[in-house]
Every structure is written in C-alpha cells, then in structure tokens.
Amino acid sequence: MTVTRALFDDVMVPNYSPAAVIPVRGEGSRVWDQENKEYIDFAGGIAVNCLGHCHPALVGALKEQGEKIWHLSNVMTNEPALRLAKKLVDSTFAEKVYFANSGAEANEAALKLARRWALDVHGEQKTQIISFKKGFHGRTFFTVTVGGQPAYSDGFGPKPGDIVHAEYNNLDSLKELISDKTCAVMLEPIQGEGGIVPPTKEFIEGVRQLCDENNALLIFDEVQSGVGRTGELFAYMGLGVNPDILASAKALGGGFPIGAMLTTTELAKHLKIGTHGSTYGGNPLACAVAEAAFDTVNTKEVLDGVKEREAIFKNKLAEINDKYDVFKDIRGQGLLVGAELNDKYTGRAKDFLSAALDQGVMSLVAGANVIRFTPSLVIPMADIEEGMARFEKGVANIVNA
Numbered sequence: 445m446t447v448t449r450a451l452f453d454d455v456m457v458p459n460y461s462p463a464a465v466i467p468v469r470g471e472g473s474r475v476w477d478q479e480n481k482e483y484i485d486f487a488g489g490i491a492v493n494c495l496g497h498c499h500p501a502l503v504g505a506l507k508e509q510g511e512k513i514w515h516l517s518n519v520m521t522n523e524p525a526l527r528l529a530k531k532l533v534d535s536t537f538a539e540k541v542y543f544a545n546s547g548a549e550a551n552e553a554a555l556k557l558a559r560r561w562a563l564d565v566h567g568e569q570k571t572q573i574i575s576f577k578k579g580f581h582g583r584t585f586f587t588v589t590v591g592g593q594p595a596y597s598d599g600f601g602p603k604p605g606d607i608v609h610a611e612y613n614n615l616d617s618l619k620e621l622i623s624d625k626t627c628a629v630m631l632e633p634i635q636g637e638g639g640i641v642p643p644t645k646e647f648i649e650g651v652r653q654l655c656d657e658n659n660a661l662l663i664f665d666e667v668q669s670g671v672g673r674t675g676e677l678f679a680y681m682g683l684g685v686n687p688d689i690l691a692s693a694k695a696l697g698g699g700f701p702i703g704a705m706l707t708t709t710e711l712a713k714h715l716k717i718g719t720h721g722s723t724y725g726g727n728p729l730a731c732a733v734a735e736a737a738f739d740t741v742n743t744k745e746v747l748d749g750v751k752e753r754e755a756i757f758k759n760k761l762a763e764i765n766d767k768y769d770v771f772k773d774i775r776g777q778g779l780l781v782g783a784e785l786n787d788k789y790t791g792r793a794k795d796f797l798s799a800a801l802d803q804g805v806m807s808l809v810a811g812a813n814v815i816r817f818t819p820s821l822v823i824p825m826a827d828i829e830e831g832m833a834r835f836e837k838g839v840a841n842i843v844n845a
C-alpha cells in the first residue's frame with residue numbers, strides 16, 4: 445500500500461490538519477520524511493521527545509521490557525511502575541502517584557481527586573474549580589472546560605459545572621472569585637498553549653496564599669513544563685511554591701504515552717479503592733520507557749544543559765530579530781521558548797512555521813502570534829546552529845515576500 449498525505453483526508457476524522465510531509469524516521473534532533481528530506485526538530489513532538497528521537501536509553505528500555513511483559517492491567521502491579529513511582533516520589537514534594545496515559549487523564553484524575561477531597565472533608569458546597577483564561581489542560585470534557593479557551597469546550601452540550609476562570613498573572617481577578625466554596629485552583633506554572641507566559645513571583649506566591657486562606661487545593665498542570673523542560677526537574681521547583689497535586693505527561697514518557705498525577709498521602713487517601721482507574725495506566729512498557737527517560741533527564745548535566753541551550757535559543761532569536769524586526773518579545777523558561785510576532789505580522793505564526801518547515805526545520809505555534817520552540821533537552825549545539833540558520837531563511841522568505 446502506498447501511504448500518502450492524501451490518504452489522511454480519506455480515512456481520518458478531520459479534526460487535524462497535519463503538514464504535507466510524512467516523517468518516517470528520526471535520530472536525535474533530526475527527522476527524515478518519505479522523500480528523505482531532512483529536518484531539524486525544534487518541536488519535539490510538542491514538548492514530548494525530551495531526549496530526541498530513538499535515544500539509545502529509551503530504545504534499550506523499550507526493547508528490554510518489550511521482551512519481558514507488556515501489559516497486566518491494574519489487577520496486578522508491576523516492577524517498572526513501582527520503580528518509576530518511587531523515583532517520582534523521592535525527587536518531588538509528592539508521596540503518592542497515580543499513573544494515566546496522557547496529560548488530560550492526569551489532569552482529570554487531579555480534578556476528580558480535588559472534588560472528592562472537598563466532598564469528604566468539607567461537604568457538598570465546596571465544588572468550585574478556578575482556572576485561568578488561555579490555560580490549557582487537555583481535551584476530556586472536564587479538562588477542556590477547566591481550560592481557558594471556551595472555543596474548545598463549546599458545542600458539546602452541557603458542560604461540567606462550577607468552573608470559573610480568572611486572569612493569569614492577575615491576583616485581583618483570582619481574589620474576586622475565590623472563597624471557602626473553592627475546591628481547587630488549577631494552573632500551568634508557565635502557560636504553554638496560551639502563548640508561553642511565565643507567572644510573576646508575586647502572582648504564583650499569591651495564588652498559593654489565597655488557596656491556603658480558603659482551604660482550596662492548588663493543582664499544577666506540569667504536563668508541558670515538567671520533566672526538565674524549564675531546566676528544573678519540575679517548574680514548581682524554580683518558583684519556590686509547592687502544589688498539592690501535580691500532573692505530568694508529555695516529556696515523562698519521552699515519546700511513549702504516559703501521564704502521572706502526583707500528590708500527598710493525606711490527599712491520596714480520598715481516592716479509595718474503586719473511585720478511579722484506567723486499564724492501561726501504569727502499564728509496564730510505558731513505565732519502563734518513562735523510567736529510562738526520567739533517569740536520563742534527572743541529572744545535573746542535562747538540567748544545566750537546558751539552561752545553557754535556553755540562552756543560545758534566545759540569543760539566536762534576538763539576532764534574527766535584529767536583522768528582520770519580526771518579534772516584539774522573546775520569552776520562556778528553559779527549552780519552552782516563545783517568540784511573539786510584532787504588529788506587522790500579527791496572526792501569522794502559522795506562516796512562519798510553514799516557511800521554516802520548507803527550509804527544513806520543525807517548530808510549533810502557541811496561538812496565532814507566538815512561534816514556539818520545544819526541542820529535545822539534549823539537542824546538540826550544532827543542530828541548534830543549523831536549525832536556526834534554516835529558521836532564519838524561513839523568516840527572510842516571509843519578510844522579503
């Protein structure tokens with residue numbers, strides 16, 4: 445069977461519009477398509493491929509576990525899941541872990557835990573969830589409603605209730621909404637899909653304080669920011685503010701689907717036997733790969749390397765901007781970098797992405813005005829250099845068009 449991009453339109457539900465090319469293999473931060481055209485990967489599968497493509501540690505773990513045992517279900521536990529959970533607990537605020545298969549599922553578990561805790565401890569009136577405009581938490585009906593883009597949750601009938609949205613980085617807007625009826629406040633400790641927006645110190649510390657004053661739980665959605673992305677193991681560690689519940693996914697599996705919800709023993713006890721679950725969550729194959737990814741990322745060398753690469757990305761983008769005057773802001777933390785287009789190019793982030801892809805470099809957008817870079821955390825310096833040279837050509841093509 446010849447597989448072409450046209451087949452997508454024939455056989456796939458039309459909820460995506462993928463690029464015209466089909467990648468067939470990758471190694472490190474380089475990817476090749478069906479025509480054997482090479483790309484530098486600054487997208488990392490949307491902040492997932494934290495060690496690039498086919499990293500030997502991950503391939504090794506996958507092969508080794510693939511020949512042992514793939515799946516059991518939660519009727520039995522397994523060694524990789526327990527090892528990974530132990531490592532997550534040992535290196536974070538958390539004491540307990542729940543495994544899921546995706547970011548949305550990890551967040552779904554976090555929200556259900558919060559609601560259950562509030563019901564058990566405080567009673568039926570404490571159900572309000574506060575989240576933030578432009579926030580993104582996944583596409584299940586609960587998480588997409590908690591997300592701050594109504595366009596994504598509209599059009600599916602009645603939504604899960606008692607969910608309201610404040611303005612990110614605006615403590616007063618949270619103060620207006622929060623009360624003793626608030627069950628949880630959920631946020632990304634740096635907004636990803638919403639345009640790469642880091643929190644101010646005053647905001648994040650204020651959110652924690654308001655949660656404490658109102659007996660509300662603080663949930664950090666670290667699906668995009670976690671597992672080394674910001675140069676910290678988790679972004680909260682760089683903020684000096686601990687959540688009560690944390691969701692991880694994306695980089696956690698380095699490309700293998702897995703999600704995790706982390707919390708304290710005190711809260712975890714409210715998810716009693718039978719209250720929540722997943723057939724695949726904590727699957728040995730996923731956990732074995734995630735364990736290898738975690739071991740590799742959670743080293744001083746890799747985490748320091750992220751900060752080093754952040755500076756190179758930002759400097760390169762600033763140099764391109766000096767020449768072409770396209771960005772009004774270059775921001776982000778670690779290898780979650782955003783370049784916001786200036787007024788002349790408003791709404792054209794996708795055009796830059798396409799122009800860059802034509803030149804052989806993969807990037808992402810975060811909304812209509814921000815070009816996003818989420819490469820491998822260990823991308824070789826030479827690939828950054830080459831990728832940025834290609835990106836610059838894409839920019840030049842747009843500016844000179």
Ligand SMILES: *Cc1c(COP(=O)(O)O)cnc(C)c1O
Binds near residue numbers: 581637665667
């Ligand atoms: C990607 C993302 C999600 C959703 O993760 P899925 O694995 O697609 O369900 C949730 N929250 C944040 C912050 C994300 O970036």
